[in-house]
Structure formats: structure tokens, C-alpha cells
Amino acid sequence: MxxxxxxxxxxxxxxxxxxxxxxxxxxxxxxxxxxxxxxxxxxxxxxxxxxxxxxxxxxxxxxxxxxxxxxxxxxxxxxxxxxxxxxxxxxxxxxxxxxxxxxxxxxxxxxxxxxxxxxxxxxxxxxxxxxxxxxxxxxxxxxxxxxxxxxxxxxxxxxxxxxxxxxxxxxxxxxxxxxxxxxxxxxxxxxxxxxxxxxxxxxxxxxxxxxxxxxxxxxxxxxxxxxYGLTPIPQAGTFGLRPAMTLVCDAALVKRVPAGSGVSYGHTYRTERETTLALVPAGYGDGIPRHGSNLLEVLAAGRRRRIAGRVCMDQFVIDIGDDELSAGDEIILFGPGDRGEPTAQEWAEALGTISYEIVTRIGSRVPRAYPGEGAVGDADG
Structure with missing residues (x-):
């Protein structure tokens, strides 16, 4: 599934x-x-x-x-x-x-x-x-x-x-x-x-x-x-620890919108020019912090993108400009940082909290997958 x-x-x-x-x-x-x-x-x-x-x-x-x-x-x-x-x-x-x-x-x-x-x-x-x-x-x-x-x-x-x-x-x-x-x-x-x-x-x-x-x-x-590879003393470095969790999503929808388009509830984000928006199928019902709206970054199409507008219960939007992305392409929300994606520690610092909260709040709707169990798109849930 x-x-x-x-x-x-x-x-x-x-x-x-x-x-x-x-x-x-x-x-x-x-x-x-x-x-x-x-x-x-x-x-x-x-x-x-x-x-x-x-x-x-x-x-x-x-x-x-x-x-x-x-x-x-x-x-x-x-x-x-x-x-x-x-x-x-x-x-x-x-x-x-x-x-x-x-x-x-x-x-x-x-x-x-x-x-x-x-x-x-x-x-x-x-x-x-x-x-x-x-x-x-x-x-x-x-x-x-x-x-x-x-x-x-x-x-x-x-x-x-x-x-x-x-x-x-x-x-x-x-x-x-x-x-x-x-x-x-x-x-x-x-x-x-x-x-x-x-x-x-x-x-x-x-x-x-x-x-x-x-x-x-x-x-x-x-x-x-x-x-779990997250440092208990961020100011002292990583101590050689290796983050164990990578949170990923498939892009649900990708579309062009005109300049001045209001995005998500309350239109707290408006597009400055004609641009491409991508819908990410995870929201605060999955543990994505709502107060990360217009603040947290993810990795999509090879670059970091800030959440555009408010995080909803099941989804949020990112603005990818004129870059190429298709529905079904992988978006990395956070991980070890090996591919340039944000880390849980970076999310925590952006929100004024601790990395413990970032990883523990990822909800039961998000299945955990381990090597050999398949990636997004072919896991059996």
C-alpha cells in the first residue's frame, strides 16, 4: 500500500x-x-x-x-x-x-x-x-x-x-x-x-x-x-552521534499559480510572482508543528524550501519557484543532513524547542520503515 x-x-x-x-x-x-x-x-x-x-x-x-x-x-x-x-x-x-x-x-x-x-x-x-x-x-x-x-x-x-x-x-x-x-x-x-x-x-x-x-x-x-543520534548538548557538537530518523513524503500535487496567490489558511503567505507550489502530505495531525508555518524548511528538488503558509492538519505547501518537481517525487523533511536536508536539531532551534520533541511527536499515521522494508511508495504500511 x-x-x-x-x-x-x-x-x-x-x-x-x-x-x-x-x-x-x-x-x-x-x-x-x-x-x-x-x-x-x-x-x-x-x-x-x-x-x-x-x-x-x-x-x-x-x-x-x-x-x-x-x-x-x-x-x-x-x-x-x-x-x-x-x-x-x-x-x-x-x-x-x-x-x-x-x-x-x-x-x-x-x-x-x-x-x-x-x-x-x-x-x-x-x-x-x-x-x-x-x-x-x-x-x-x-x-x-x-x-x-x-x-x-x-x-x-x-x-x-x-x-x-x-x-x-x-x-x-x-x-x-x-x-x-x-x-x-x-x-x-x-x-x-x-x-x-x-x-x-x-x-x-x-x-x-x-x-x-x-x-x-x-x-x-x-x-x-x-x-537516536541527537546531541543532548547542541552547543558542544554532535559527539560523533548519527541521527537515526529521516522523515520523507511524496509530493502530492504540483501546480503553477499566478503572482499574488494566497496560500493555505489565512493567506499568511502570498506568492511574489508566478511560481510552482508543491503540496506535502503531512501536517500537524502527523506531528509537523503548526507553529513551524512560514518558518521550517524541507529539501525538495535539490534545494531547501521554507513552508509557505500555515501547516494544516494533513498537509502543507512549499514554493519551489521555477524548479522542476513532479507528483510522487520525494521530499525530505528532516534527516541526518547528508543530502543537505534540515536536521531535527535545526527544526528544534527554529522553533525554540529541543530535538526530543521533534522526533517523538511524529504520529502513528506516519509508518516507521527500516532497511529492507521498502521506501515510500512500496511500503506495506
Whole structure:
């Protein structure tokens, strides 16, 4: 079935990025973060590519993601669910040998009850809030959390296999919070271990910290965006990472219009002279940012073209002047930049956001394709 838009994902690029991250991790293991459909790249396929590159753990946000990986045959590797909310089917996660994060006493207790139902101990990572003020227990609540976990461990309901926290500003080298968080995490580890916790892994580093903060690597690093080849610190360069996603469309319609033609809703773009317009069959319903209207660029007929007029739900228009383009010709919205196309990082900078948002927002109407599955026009969806 012909598809109008497609996100081509290069598994070899993901494997390359993980291998690079592993080499830079100084002996620490690598947990590839594959939450949010692997940042839009495809949960199962990206996970397999990350494992091929040397990842020894996988990290997700939600229970469903972990269970989908197990159902797809991703076994024999630890998977960590990093976000805990009341009422999740934790017994299914425990039964599937999936690790859970607990940053509150109530969650330790809920996981312990789920472990009883599952008939086996849960594997738990205790989360410390060292300054992000998001998930986890802060210094005041840490002793109570550790005590609750040790009591549940003594009862045979769980085993504390990890201690973890999360940086707030690791992507801002030199930010004063980095040293403060690192020091506090070290203190909270020491408290937990003196109390009797015997973790297999201690982990704090995200992509930015894994690449730039050796003291933060501990036993395990958790790269997210870098796994997919996008730099966590744009001002510091690419670190040798290779972007894995290329977003392409077939031109849907190409036509000449006279000077002064208003284009798309609101006529926020008018043609200065007689020109050729091309219709690109992807819009904000597919994850193309509407606030990229008259701003974002794509590659068409060998040159970059700015979106002309407002991005619609299913389509947008580009002005190609007098250049040649036919319906069905390929247009590259973003990619690694090898052919002169914009990158996801360039889109992000144009919009005042981060590359994470650009790739994760590409919606489910846009099929992901991997080498060997065919290109736009002959993929089977």
C-alpha cells in the first residue's frame, strides 16, 4: 500500500550510537531509554538495535511499554519502568521479570502487594530526588523510603537492585546544580548502603552526563536522546552521534499559480510572482508543528524550501519557484543532513524547542520503515 509519508529509521545508526556511548561510559553499563516509542523510532525495533550496539538494559516510562517488549520476545535483558502511578498492573510486570522504580513509601507497599499476587519478589530501584523536584524521595523522605523497602525485602516481597536519581541540568555544562546533585546522590547512596541496601547498580547519568560527566556514571548510564543520534548538548557538537530518523513524503500535487496567490489558511503567505507550489502530505495531525508555518524548511528538488503558509492538519505547501518537481517525487523533511536536508536539531532551534520533541511527536499515521522494508511508495504500511 502506498504511503504518503514515512519515517525511515536506521537501526545501524542506533547501534553505532549505543556503541559510542558504551565506549565513553568508562566501564559502566548502558541502559538505552526506549520510552515513548523509543523517542518516536519504534519501541521494539529500536530496542533490538540498541541491544545489538551493546546496551545491557532497557528503560521505559510505563508498564505497557515493558510488557510489549516482553511480548515481542525481548527477554534475557533487564527492563526498568521509570514512572510509577497508582493502580498499574504491577503484578504483570513482576511476573514478566521487569524492574520497577519506587520513589515513595506507598509505591513500595503497592509493589510488594503486587509481588505477593505474582508469586515472586519484585526487583525495585529506589529513586532519590536530589534536586529535580520531580519523582523520588528527597533527603527528608529518604530514610523512610529505605526503611520501607528493607522491610519489604526482609519479608521476601522485593529486592532492592538499584539506587537512582536524575539530573535537572546536565545539558548545561557547569551549572551549579550538577555538583550539588552528584554530591547529594552520593550521600543518599551511602545512607542506603549503611542501612543494609545492597544494590546491583547505582545510576544517575542521562545522555548529557554519560558523555560529559565521568564522576556521574557510577555502575550504569541511561542515555535517551543520544541513543537516536541527537546531541543532548547542541552547543558542544554532535559527539560523533548519527541521527537515526529521516522523515520523507511524496509530493502530492504540483501546480503553477499566478503572482499574488494566497496560500493555505489565512493567506499568511502570498506568492511574489508566478511560481510552482508543491503540496506535502503531512501536517500537524502527523506531528509537523503548526507553529513551524512560514518558518521550517524541507529539501525538495535539490534545494531547501521554507513552508509557505500555515501547516494544516494533513498537509502543507512549499514554493519551489521555477524548479522542476513532479507528483510522487520525494521530499525530505528532516534527516541526518547528508543530502543537505534540515536536521531535527535545526527544526528544534527554529522553533525554540529541543530535538526530543521533534522526533517523538511524529504520529502513528506516519509508518516507521527500516532497511529492507521498502521506501515510500512500496511500503506495506
Amino acid at each position: 502506498r504511503v504518503p509519508a514515512q519515517a525511515r529509521v536506521d537501526p545501524d545508526a542506533i547501534s553505532h550510537n549505543v556503541a559510542l556511548l558504551r565506549a565513553s561510559a568508562g566501564g559502566a553499563e548502558v541502559m538505552a531509554m526506549v520510552k515513548a516509542e523509543a523517542y518516536g523510532h519504534g519501541l521494539v525495533e529500536a530496542s533490538r538495535a540498541a541491544l545489538a550496539g551493546g546496551a545491557t538494559w532497557l528503560g521505559v516510562a510505563k508498564t505497557d511499554e515493558a510488557l510489549r517488549l516482553r511480548a515481542a520476545g525481548v527477554t534475557g535483558v533487564p527492563i526498568l519502568i521509570c514512572l510509577g502511578v497508582p493502580g498499574e498492573p504491577y503484578e504483570r510486570a513482576v511476573a514478566a521479570d521487569v524492574d520497577l522504580v519506587a520513589g515513595a513509601v506507598w509505591l513500595v507497599e503497592e509493589i510488594a502487594r503486587a509481588a505477593v499476587r505474582a508469586g515472586r519478589p519484585a526487583r525495585v530501584h529506589l529513586k532519590a530526588d536530589t534536586g529535580m523536584s520531580r519523582g523520588g524521595a528527597g533527603p527528608d523522605g529518604w530514610p523512610e523510603l529505605v526503611e520501607a523497602a528493607l522491610e519489604a525485602e526482609a519479608a521476601g516481597h522485593l529486592r532492592v537492585v538499584g539506587l537512582m536519581s536524575h539530573f535537572a541540568c546536565a545539558d548545561e555544562p557547569g551549572h551549579p546544580s550538577i555538583a550539588l546533585q552528584l554530591g547529594l546522590f552520593t550521600e543518599m547512596i551511602e545512607y542506603a548502603e549503611k542501612a543494609g541496601v545492597r544494590p546491583d547498580v547505582r545510576h544517575l547519568a542521562n545522555s548529557a552526563a554519560a558523555l560529559t560527566l565521568p564522576d556521574a556514571r557510577f555502575d550504569l548510564v541511561r542515555p535517551g536522546i543520544a541513543t
